[in-house]
Amino acid sequence: MLELRTGRDFWHARAVPELGLEAVFMTDGPHGVRKQNSDPRRVNLTTTEPATCFPTASALAASWNPELLREIGAALGREARALGVGVLLGPGLNIKRSPLCGRNFEYFSEDPLLSGTLASAYVSGVQSRGVAACPKHLAANNQEHRRMTIDTLADERALREIYLPGFEQVVRQAKPWAMMAAYNGLNGRYCTESPWLLGTVLRREWGYQGVVISDWGAVNDRTQAARAGLDLEMPGLSGDLTGGMSQALLDGRLTPEQVSESARRLLDLLSRVQPTGPFPQDEDGLPSLSARAQEAHHALARRAAAESCVLLKNEGGLLPLKEGQSIAVLGAMAQEPRYQGAGSSVITPTCLDTPLEELRQVLGTGQVTYAPGYIRHEGTTTEELLLQARAAARQADVTLVFVGLPEVFEVEGVDRKHLDLPHSHRELIDAALEVSEHVVIILQNGAPVVMPWHRRVPAILEAYLGGQAGGGALADLLTGRVNPSGKLAESFPLRLEDTPCHAFFPGDPKTAEYRESVYVGYRYYDSVEAPVLFPFGHGLSYTQFEYSDLQLSRTEFGGDDGLEVRLRVTNVGPVRGPKLFSFT
Incomplete structure (x- = not known):
C-alpha cells in the first residue's frame, strides 16, 4: 500500500x-x-x-x-x-x-x-x-x-x-x-x-x-x-x-x-477513471477524436472566445466595423496571434484561426491591408516597419492595432516586473495615432496592462488569450456578427504602484507577507476610493440596456444570510443584445 x-x-x-x-x-x-x-x-x-x-x-x-x-x-x-x-x-x-x-x-x-x-x-x-x-x-x-x-x-x-x-x-x-x-x-x-x-x-x-x-x-x-x-x-x-x-x-x-x-x-x-470501452482509433491505431467532434469543439472554442472578450472603450460607435470601410490591420499578433499561456499548459492545437485571415474572409481581401509593425518574437521594431504601418493607417477608414504581451512576458515560473506593453508595441500605437483618428486597439494578454495612451484611442477591445479559435471570434466581434458581452473579472490599475500588495510583492527570499490581508483587487480600490483604469465588472456592448423593477430579498447562501437581487433588463438599443444568464 x-x-x-x-x-x-x-x-x-x-x-x-x-x-x-x-x-x-x-x-x-x-x-x-x-x-x-x-x-x-x-x-x-x-x-x-x-x-x-x-x-x-x-x-x-x-x-x-x-x-x-x-x-x-x-x-x-x-x-x-x-x-x-x-x-x-x-x-x-x-x-x-x-x-x-x-x-x-x-x-x-x-x-x-x-x-x-x-x-x-x-x-x-x-x-x-x-x-x-x-x-x-x-x-x-x-x-x-x-x-x-x-x-x-x-x-x-x-x-x-x-x-x-x-x-x-x-x-x-x-x-x-x-x-x-x-x-x-x-x-x-x-x-x-x-x-x-x-x-x-x-x-x-x-x-x-x-x-x-x-x-x-x-x-x-x-x-x-x-x-x-x-x-x-x-x-x-x-x-x-x-x-x-x-x-x-x-x-x-x-x-x-x-x-x-x-x-x-x-x-x-x-x-x-478506468476506461469503460474502446477509444476511437485513427489510422495509426492511436486514440483520437473524430473530425466531426474536433469541428464541434473548435466551434465551442470560438463561441467561448467571443463571450470572453471585453469591449473596454468604444467612443463614437467606432465598432462594429461598417460595411464598405477600408481597414488597416497593424501588428504581427494579427498574423501570428498570442492565443495561450506558456509553460506546463501549452497545447498543440488541432487548428489555429488567425485574426488577419479571418477578417479577410469576412470583409474581403481587397478591403484589408496589413503591416506587421514589429518583429513578433524579438520585441523590437524598425523605422521601416513603422513607416509601413503609418502608410497603411493613413489610407484606411479604420485602423486595427494588434498588440499584447509576448510569451516571454507571461510564463510559468517567472513573475512580471512591470505592467507595460513591449516598447515596440507602444511605438506602433503611437505611429497609428499620428496618422489616424479612428484607431481600435486589440489586446492579446493574459493579465492587466497599463495604458498611458488610452485617452487618445477611441476603442479598445480586450481579447485576452482566446485559444485556437480566438481569431475567428475577433472577426465576429469586430464586424458585429457577435455583440460583445464580456465583463472584467479583475481590476485594471492605472499604475503598478496603485495595486494593494505592491509594497510587499513578491516578498523576501524566504517569506511572502500578505500585509494587505483581505484588501485584494476591488475590495481595496472600493475601500480607499482609489481610481482604476477599468474596474472589476466593466464591459461595454454595441447596444444599450435599461434596468427596472429592482427587488431585494433575503436568501440563504452557503449557510449564511444573503441578499438576493432581482431586476428586469431591457435592450433599448439598435443591436440585438448578448445572451443573458443568471449568476448567483
Missing part, C-alpha cells in the same frame, strides 16, 4: 493489476489536454498530441457564464477520455493577488465567489465524462517567484475570506475526485505537509472525500505529508519508494489507519 502513494513515472499513477486497475495517466489541462506523446519517464512540454486549445481561465472568467464553463469542461473530459487521460490537472483556482503573477493567465479572478462558481461548473463538466478534475494549487499560491520554497504568511481572515473560499465552493458543489496541494509553505508548513490545511480545513471542515495529489516535486518529507493527509506524490521516483515511511509505521509516527485510508481513496480514484 505504501508503494501506491508514489507515481509510476512522470505522468502515471501506479497500476494495481491484482484488482484489474490499470495505471492512470495524469496531465495538465486547464485550457486543453496536454498529452505528452514521448517517454513518460521525463517531462516534455513541446511534443504533445493535438487537442482543442480553449481560451485560458483569465479569458473565460470574463464570460461570467457557468454554463459555458460546464460545456468546456465536458469537451475537455471527452478529449481526455479519447487520449487515454484519467486525471486532468485543473482548473487553476488561485486568487489574483497581484497582476504581476506570471501565471495569472491560468487563474480566473481576484474574486473568490466568481472563481469558485466557474471552477465548480468546469469540474462538473470534466467529471461528467468519467475523467477526474484536479483543482489547483491549494493554497495561497499567488506568485511564481520562489514558488517552490516561499512561505506564505497570511492571517486567517484573509485565508477564510479570500484565498480558501473558491476551493471550498468547488469541494462542496462539484465534489472533485482529486485536489492538488501547492509547492509553497503556508504559515510555517509546506502545503503538502500541513495538517491544518489538508486535515482540519479540507477534510474535516469541508468534508472532502477525494485524493490529494502533490504538485510535481512538492513533497519534502514523505512521512509528514502522509500524516497531514497527502495521498499521492508526483512524479514517480526511482529507488526507495517508501521514503522512510515503513520505519515511520514501525515507530508509530504513521498509523496503519492513515495508510489504509489513503489507499482506499487512491483505489476509489483509480476505479472511477
Whole structure:
C-alpha cells in the first residue's frame, strides 16, 4: 500500500493489476489536454498530441457564464477520455493577488465567489465524462517567484475570506475526485505537509472525500505529508519508494489507519477513471477524436472566445466595423496571434484561426491591408516597419492595432516586473495615432496592462488569450456578427504602484507577507476610493440596456444570510443584445 502513494513515472499513477486497475495517466489541462506523446519517464512540454486549445481561465472568467464553463469542461473530459487521460490537472483556482503573477493567465479572478462558481461548473463538466478534475494549487499560491520554497504568511481572515473560499465552493458543489496541494509553505508548513490545511480545513471542515495529489516535486518529507493527509506524490521516483515511511509505521509516527485510508481513496480514484470501452482509433491505431467532434469543439472554442472578450472603450460607435470601410490591420499578433499561456499548459492545437485571415474572409481581401509593425518574437521594431504601418493607417477608414504581451512576458515560473506593453508595441500605437483618428486597439494578454495612451484611442477591445479559435471570434466581434458581452473579472490599475500588495510583492527570499490581508483587487480600490483604469465588472456592448423593477430579498447562501437581487433588463438599443444568464 505504501508503494501506491508514489507515481509510476512522470505522468502515471501506479497500476494495481491484482484488482484489474490499470495505471492512470495524469496531465495538465486547464485550457486543453496536454498529452505528452514521448517517454513518460521525463517531462516534455513541446511534443504533445493535438487537442482543442480553449481560451485560458483569465479569458473565460470574463464570460461570467457557468454554463459555458460546464460545456468546456465536458469537451475537455471527452478529449481526455479519447487520449487515454484519467486525471486532468485543473482548473487553476488561485486568487489574483497581484497582476504581476506570471501565471495569472491560468487563474480566473481576484474574486473568490466568481472563481469558485466557474471552477465548480468546469469540474462538473470534466467529471461528467468519467475523467477526474484536479483543482489547483491549494493554497495561497499567488506568485511564481520562489514558488517552490516561499512561505506564505497570511492571517486567517484573509485565508477564510479570500484565498480558501473558491476551493471550498468547488469541494462542496462539484465534489472533485482529486485536489492538488501547492509547492509553497503556508504559515510555517509546506502545503503538502500541513495538517491544518489538508486535515482540519479540507477534510474535516469541508468534508472532502477525494485524493490529494502533490504538485510535481512538492513533497519534502514523505512521512509528514502522509500524516497531514497527502495521498499521492508526483512524479514517480526511482529507488526507495517508501521514503522512510515503513520505519515511520514501525515507530508509530504513521498509523496503519492513515495508510489504509489513503489507499482506499487512491483505489476509489483509480476505479472511477478506468476506461469503460474502446477509444476511437485513427489510422495509426492511436486514440483520437473524430473530425466531426474536433469541428464541434473548435466551434465551442470560438463561441467561448467571443463571450470572453471585453469591449473596454468604444467612443463614437467606432465598432462594429461598417460595411464598405477600408481597414488597416497593424501588428504581427494579427498574423501570428498570442492565443495561450506558456509553460506546463501549452497545447498543440488541432487548428489555429488567425485574426488577419479571418477578417479577410469576412470583409474581403481587397478591403484589408496589413503591416506587421514589429518583429513578433524579438520585441523590437524598425523605422521601416513603422513607416509601413503609418502608410497603411493613413489610407484606411479604420485602423486595427494588434498588440499584447509576448510569451516571454507571461510564463510559468517567472513573475512580471512591470505592467507595460513591449516598447515596440507602444511605438506602433503611437505611429497609428499620428496618422489616424479612428484607431481600435486589440489586446492579446493574459493579465492587466497599463495604458498611458488610452485617452487618445477611441476603442479598445480586450481579447485576452482566446485559444485556437480566438481569431475567428475577433472577426465576429469586430464586424458585429457577435455583440460583445464580456465583463472584467479583475481590476485594471492605472499604475503598478496603485495595486494593494505592491509594497510587499513578491516578498523576501524566504517569506511572502500578505500585509494587505483581505484588501485584494476591488475590495481595496472600493475601500480607499482609489481610481482604476477599468474596474472589476466593466464591459461595454454595441447596444444599450435599461434596468427596472429592482427587488431585494433575503436568501440563504452557503449557510449564511444573503441578499438576493432581482431586476428586469431591457435592450433599448439598435443591436440585438448578448445572451443573458443568471449568476448567483
